[in-house]
Amino acid sequence: MANDAILETVGLTKEFKGFTAVENVNLRVKRGSIHALIGPNGAGKTTCFNLLTKFLDPTQGSIRFNGQDITCEHPAAVARRGMIRSFQISAVFPRLTVRENIYIPLQRSLGTSFHFWKSRAALAALDDRAMELLAQVGLESFADLVAMELSYGRKRALEIATTLALDPELMLLDEPTQGMGHEDVDWVMELIKNVAANRTVLMVEHNMKVVEGICDTITVLARGSVLAEGSYSEVSVNPLVVEAYMGSADSELRSPGGH
Known part of the structure; x- marks a missing residue:
């Protein structure tokens, strides 16, 4: 693994009794970046997060963090290494x-x-x-x-602070702006940018305003597989990505602030 990659997966796959939720995902998160996982509902984003943080074990594939294979480690061991996550549901x-x-x-x-x-x-x-x-x-x-x-937005900020208290090298944020009004979204965007100054952030996010505004790299999942990867300007005009989002209630990909 190249020195600038803090997290890498090779062929990451998760099957549930014949249903493949994540299939052959090769993910590479650059150290010091803000990296987003996006995709329509059912794309496998949260399952992928659960695999990375070892709340689920992969059916196939490998996960490396800071060059070390963590595929068979338990969640607590992964957290001690410096990979800390938040959850969609408020955890204060x-x-x-x-x-x-x-x-x-x-x-x-x-x-x-x-x-x-x-x-x-x-x-x-x-x-x-x-x-x-x-x-x-x-x-x-x-x-x-x-x-x-606390207001909902400030509760999410408190969750980020408790995550920071564990001094993570890599923060995984699961839909940090979900359910927020526009003012809170803007505030939390700035907060994520600030806390990312000295660490790496990997986030699942539906709000395209957030993805466009703060993310360096975007990986698009669809039906459990990587559909595209690149900057927002690159993936937002990719015909496969646009097609995957057509008719989705999640997001209008080209409309900043869409959900």
């Missing part, structure tokens, strides 16, 4: 404060588990780093707010 602890949500992943550095019953003073050693992370995602003024009181 709603009854904890924003700051306490950040304490949980930060405690990994202390080698302890989170003590829900202890006072905040017991976690004071983590406070500076927690506030630094919240500042990165624009949530420092919300540190003592209970997470359930």
